[in-house]
Amino acid sequence: MTATTTRAGTPAQESDLIDVPALLRAYYDLIPDVTNPDQKVAFGTSGHRGSALDAAFNETHIAAITQAIVEYRTSQGITGPLFMGRDTHALSRPAETTALEVLVANNVRVLVDEFDDFVPTPALSHAIIKYNAEGHDDQADGIVITPSHNPPRDGGFKYNPPHGGPADSDATSWIANRANEIISAGSKDVMRGEPSAVETYDFRRNYVEDLVNIIDVEAIKKAGVRIGADPLGGASVHYWQLIAETYGLDLTVVNPNVDPAWGFMTLDWDEKIRMDPSSPSAMASVLAHKDDFDILTGNDADADRHGIVTPDGGLMNPNHYLAVAVQYLYTHRPDWNPEAAIGKTLVSSTMIDRVAESLGRTLWEVPVGFKWFVPGLIDGSVAFGGEESAGASFLRKDGTVWTTDKDGILLALLASEILAVTGKTPSQLYVELTEQFGSPVYERKDAVASKEQKARLGKLNGSAITATELAGDPIIARLSEAPGNGAAVGGVKVVTDKAWFAARPSGTEDVYKIYGESFVGAEHLARVQAEAKVIVDEALGN
Template sequence: MIKFGTGGFRAIIGEDFTKENLELIAKALSQMIFQDGVSDKPVIIGYDRRFLSDLAAQWISSVFAAEGITVHLIDFNAPTPMIMFQVKEEQAAYGIAVTASHNPAEYNGVKVFTSGGRDATEKVTDRIENEIAKINKNEISRMDFSKALKAGLIKRINPQNAYIDSILSLINIEAIKDRGLRILLDPMYGVSKTTLQTILMTCRCDVEVIHDRHDTLFGGRLPSPSSDTLAHLSQLVVKGGYDLGIATDGDADRIGLIDANGTFIHPNDILVLLYYYLHEFKGWKGGVVRNIATTHCLDKMAEAFGETCYEVPVGFKHISSKMEETDAIIGGESSGGLTVKGHIRGKDGVYAGALLTEMYSVIGKPLSEILNDIHSKYGNFFMSEADFRMTQERKEELQKLLFEEKNAPDFGLEIEKVSYLDGFKVYFKNGGWIICRFSGTEPVLRIFSEMSTQEEADRINKIFQDFLHL
């Protein structure tokens, strides 16, 4: 079955990630391209380092070519944000990345991008699903890949330099050059090495790289930056006396950060740091967009700056839409994705890594000290995060309990409001909150809570877990 979730279509290789399903997606998108009257524009296609990604990009390209639609293929493993960048550059109507982002190694998938270089909205992915339902798979034609190359219907392109230069043009290179930083980069066996290393070296940083060989099993770990998966990076940063450790997830749209003392800087804090830096140091004016499961410290900061913090459901497509609508200067999620005004509308771990390096160089203090300054001004926010893997039957049971019968635990705190925008979220009068929602990318239930102390955040989280017998 082809179902687009929070971040594209993801499936287990051989189960639903099959040649047949990829061809269906390509055919559906071709139909939409003709319906929209944009068949004169190329479709941008790229892929990551996962098992079968390169081949899958060829299968998809062959279907477009058979329809007479030109494909511009980035024929080497590329960061997802580079593919989005190219969609923006060529004013293409659609782009595709073959990737399952940070999912386990047995997954692969497809992300679809639309004009301006952003994740397709639900409206677009619903439309793809509807088109798929109308297709007779026996009628899908494909053009031989090498013939399509010769015919010019598939053209290999290399936007790497343009992408790198575009990021460099947005960064204060001189400020970084002065600091002579030593940075340890961890692409998590993914795709950021060439771009991020080149950018940082252009800024005269001394860059060493770990976990950069092609390993479709991602070294046996999830290619998703977290304090667990970055434990090795953290140890090496301390041991080697580096200024920063920077990681990106499997397709380099998410960022992970390690301070010089080995501390894992949570994505919530990365957003807080960058909003503070952009607003207070670079003098940018404007609001911030966060998803429903991201720190409310951003709300407090925005309020103090005389700006607005906007809340959207989980999924970067919602962040992009809200940023377009409000002209906010930064948008991001507690899962590690962010983007900044003036760049692509999708999340970009490579750009985020470069901007954080600039921030660190300009402010000139250890990240934990900057965070202490921020928290002493805007208050303390501690998050407790719990994920629970579950079967489809259990999920349906809990969905019924939470969203149909609308049952909820008693937290013993005064409630300001509740929301069913994405899952079930309770906002407490004391400024804390808790959300319980099903992931749109993995078979898990997520419970996130945020309070002014870690103990309180954990306690509230535990109440919800006990209520659901988890």
Template sequence: MALDKRAGQVAQQKDLTNIPKLMSHYYRLSPDVTQEDQRVSFGTSGHRGCAYNKSFNEKHILAIVQAVVDYRQGAAITGPMIVGLDTHALSQAAYVTALEVLTANGITVLVADNDEFTPTPVVSQAIVRANRPANVSQVSGLTDGLIITPSHNPPQDGGIKYNPPHGGPAEGEITKWIENRANDYLARQLEGVKRLNFGVAQNTSLIVPTDLMSTYIDSLGDVIDMQAISKADIRIGVDPLGGSGIHYWEKIASRYNLNIELVNDRVDPTFSFMTLDKDGKIRMDCSSPYAMAGLLERQDDFDLCVGNDPDYDRHGIVCPGFGLMNPNHYLAVAIEYLLSHRPLWSKDLIIGKTLVSSAMIDRVCQEQGRTMCEVPVGFKWFVDGLADASFAFGGEESAGAAFLQRDGQTWCTDKDGFILALLAAEILAVTGKSPAVLYQEMVERHGESFYRRIDSPVKPKRKAKFNQLVANEINLSQLGLTQLAGDAVDAVLTQAPGNLAAIGGIKVSTANAWFAARPSGTEALFKLYGESFVSEQHLEQVLNDAQTMIENLLA
């Protein structure tokens, strides 16, 4: 994807979403369930779409939430449901729609006090806490949650995801059931969907304002050494990117006596304060140097800077003198630090990584003598391990991760951008070195990683053909590739080695490099990942060989 000439520049009026038009389309346009791109579709992070395109409209939310209600009834989930939302314009509308359906079905809904936004990790941590054995009875029942967010997607997009009682993203069989049920409701013109007018719903006892923020913040000391950060007086610059955690930082600073400054305190559904991403679009991607350009300009004013996406399940770490860390680099540093600074953690704990994350993590785990589990893309693959505290850490190359409490118990089972940001401050406070400096030391021991991801638009027919091919387990003869960038191919994977689950693509590896190719589960994109421990030129050859192979497959 070519770099847009305005990438990294502040958005202009012409870049902004027409919010009144967007909201009108949410309520007035109706999806055609016979059109694939207008149906409910759950990828790795729930259903996402845009009201303009009839892929995220009121009828979608009515159908999805009723389907979730039906699922939880069948699964005997009888406790309250926590509903969170981020700062996207469509999130507020979908939030109201969701409450209308939930209350009509007699479900008690826990929402944040004072109409506060609620980050994904706050919902996850609240679900985990509510469902601990000491807190559950036959009367109270199990708690689950809905989070209304399209994550880092552009301002015109909307999204909704379901977290069952384990607190993390729902498993594939659950999301598929909900997807099918919701599309059935759409096909039947919402027959069977219950709905209570929001004004009436507000006057019932079913919507319960709850102080989710204070409970989460008060527990942060269980997972992060907040005293060390305070004692070292680390100067932390925070850019919330207009996201749902924006009002948390002041209270975190006050509660733990931290030196935190918000460099941007604006909440605006057009996200007009953003700098444009690499493709010239507004996208609140805290792993992109173009989207984080505003914070990068201030990096020398602080000891450390951090940013997060709108629902706070991702993190961006900026170290003065080094800029924005590659997410893979930070994950490797975070894992190494945690394994050597959590004395109460068992040596038997497993480190989870997705198969498109850097092999530097493999080398760190080998050096530390720890077991690593490589799984397909999607945080849902880490949920069980984090829930039963057999996984110390689960992380994705897309800057999302979570880990256990300092005592080895479960913290949350979804990605938590807060704790990854605060961990960077703990690392600096305890070691006296920034995560970027520690990564340079890691390179000296393990070699330098050259890593890149390429996103390309993909048409539905080519995506379907690729999916059919990988479902039948591609082999070397089909690839027409016995060497990759001059090295012998060691393995061709269509299943993840850690759990033998289908990866929804392929991964080809050699002794010095690898590439992986897969269609996105949430966008009309084909994603190609590559890594070399030889050179940038070698990586270029790896990616070129990969692209040739894919074109031959799909010819």
């Protein structure tokens, strides 16, 4: 990350807040020019995102994307209900209204929340999977309207096919291309109607009452774990209260406020309001309560990410918690397939590799993007999938699929189960892992790159790396394809016995990201990072 600025971690001021009415007006008033790359429909790893103020997320976009989704699901023979939910971003409500008008006009059976409540991403994934496991003659899919942890000015729109997880690149490319065609032709192919006869579904209760089949809630209750949960103004706000009531847990919703401007947040590292539960700056107000609870957690706006705070360790690094979660789950889920692999993304900590080896489990290393874990979670061949960006999910106690999208509520509850069962906090257990496997130092930095350089990096082959050493140690791997599934990583990863770095182009800024980790120490990591930039620049011909 870039250097922390002076206001990072301090409360947002009036000047930091968006003008919500102006943002909503822009959604309807601005017409995008899809010949402009910044205004066309473009699906990243988690859907189409942008701001109405930049003509990047407007009524025109959402109507065209929804029409394209209708045509896509028809082409795939998907005729069941479409579950739809939204988060607490200001643009999510108008986008939901637009999408409903298009879906109803196209005679799609749509299910929205029974209480007009916000719907976390994992609850929507759970609903799709539940319906499709019930033996219906048709299959359900879904749309979740969220830009995840992005700033309040942004909107997001994501399609989840019948497997319940993020759509793969074949589907998103088809949908994006068709949506841009529709807009270019004046949106005449978009059908619109009054969203009057829409069905409802109780996402909240269906999700919460099923948690007993994946989390040992009885152990948490018996141990009397004092839990604090901060939704960070996001979609999980009413879920936490129902979890407390349903299972009789000592659980306090630390901040139940929902504000589309997020005026109660502390500023992130770059002085922006960003609901990232893995960021110490964004979580500063939550951390003020760390001594009030045994386990304190945070979620982002759609609750697909988690932040874990303990009295002894503060906010855990996501990599540290993922390693602890893997160690705990694979030794406390006796009904899981003994051959089930451990899933991690290419830029997650090597600590997970060492834990996997000690457990005698196969490590399944994939490119960045939770979509890669979907097939394994569905068939049980991967029992846990996690990303360094604080997103993960795992299987039910019986080894069957729970969600195929990231579940921040689940991972937050797991921290309390770990404490209840082991008597130790996740941060204490991580210290034990470092005593066994070493203590890695991990960091991500950004380096300036033009669009052309980013494009070259995204297609770079590992064989283009000519260096033989990294920070004084022999290079043992130069990867441009993930070891787990052979898929292109969209960059490169260079590995030694003591360290690694990975370089990937940013999808939103003119930089590339350098991830690095060293089991030697901070000075060694700094050397790895410096040499990484030289190695990548040489490979790019800079």
